[in-house]
Amino acid sequence: MKTVNILLSGVGGQGVLLASKILSEAALIQGLDIKQSEVHGMSQRGGSVVSHVRIGEKIHSPIVPEGECDILIGFEPLEALRHAHNVRHGGVIVYSTDRINPSTVSAGFAKYPEDVEARLKNFGEKALAVKAGDLAAKAGNLRAANVVLVGALSKLFEGFDKETWLKALAKSVPPKVLEMNLKAFELGRESV
Numbered sequence: 001m002k003t004v005n006i007l008l009s010g011v012g013g014q015g016v017l018l019a020s021k022i023l024s025e026a027a028l029i030q031g032l033d034i035k036q037s038e039v040h041g042m043s044q045r046g047g048s049v050v051s052h053v054r055i056g057e058k059i060h061s062p063i064v065p066e067g068e069c070d071i072l073i074g075f076e077p078l079e080a081l082r083h084a085h086n087v088r089h090g091g092v093i094v095y096s097t098d099r100i101n102p103s104t105v106s107a108g109f110a111k112y113p114e115d116v117e118a119r120l121k122n123f124g125e126k127a128l129a130v131k132a133g134d135l136a137a138k139a140g141n142l143r144a145a146n147v148v149l150v151g152a153l154s155k156l157f158e159g160f161d162k163e164t165w166l167k168a169l170a171k172s173v174p175p176k177v178l179e180m181n182l183k184a185f186e187l188g189r190e191s192v
Contacts, residue, residue: 001032001055001056001057001159002056003054003055003056003057003059004054004055004056004070004071004157004159005052005053005054005064005065005068005069005070005071005088006023006052006053006054006055006064006069006070006071006072006073006153007050007051007052007053007064007069007071007072007073007083007086008020008023008050008051008053008072008073008075009048009049009050009051009072009073009074009075009076009079009080009082009083010048010049010074010075010076010079010146011047011048011049011075011076011079011100012047012048012049014049014075014076014100014145014146015075015143015145015146015147016038016049016050016051016075016146017038017049017051018146018147018172018173019051019073019075019146019147019149019150020036020038020051020053021172022147022150022165022168022169022172022173023053023055023150023153023168024036024053025167025168025169025171025172026160026164026165026167026168027053027055027160028168029160029164029167029168030159030160030164032055032056032057032159033055033056033057033058033059034053034054034055034059035052035053035054035059035060035061035062036051036052036053036054036062037051037052037062037063038050038051038052039051047103048079048082050083052064055159064086066085066086067085067086067087067088068086068088069083069086069087069088069091070087070088070091070092071091071092071093071094071153071156071157072084072086072087072091072092072093072094072095072124073094073095073149073152073153074093074094074095074096074120075095075096075132075145075146075149076095076096076098076099076100077095077096077097077099077116077117077120078099078100078102078112078113078116080093080095080116080120081113081116081119081120084119084120084122084123084124085123087123087124088124089124089125090124090125091123091124091125092124092125092126092127092128092156093120093123093124093126093127093128094127094128094130094149094152094153094156094192095120095127095128095129095130096129096130096131096132096133096145096148096149097117097129097130097131097132097133098131098132098133098145099112117129128152128192130148130149130152130188130191130192131191132145132146132148132149132152132188133145135148135184135187135188135191136148136184136187138183138187139180139181139183139184139187140180140183140184141177141180141184144177144180144181144183144184145184147169147173147181147184147185147188148184148185148187148188148191149188150165150169150185150188151165151184151185151186151187151188151189151190151191152188152189152191152192153188154185154188154189155188155189155192156192162189165185166182166185169181169182169185
């Protein structure tokens, strides 16, 4: 398998790190090498969170090289746009349409750009919008939007079969919320 570079970007509290953990578990189940690195920033205050995940036969560095991201998962449109320049030609962006205002917007110092989704289409081969919040609510909990996005990723990521993803999910979430997360995962798969 060739090395696959994935970036996950969002806002603190959206579950970026759990999504990275599920992805990493899936790679381990497949017997692949995985390197992961996170940048938390001011995540506890609603700031940016970015996770780099690299999967392949042998990975030496955890950081996705600039311009070599195969798949960007944006948990929020503006956070996706912030990292879209890292997507290689032919890469894919999957992003949640659910907006979270940055602190500057909430404080009235700036305005949320109206053209974020249109601008995302200028990067990579395609940009796929997912109504992750709506689908998570349908699964039973709005907080499962991250797993909806993992489900969408699973449909695009050719390296792992569905069973691998389900095993990784079962290893990564508490048993009491597994059923709800499985629903969220399925809804995410169906969305792309």
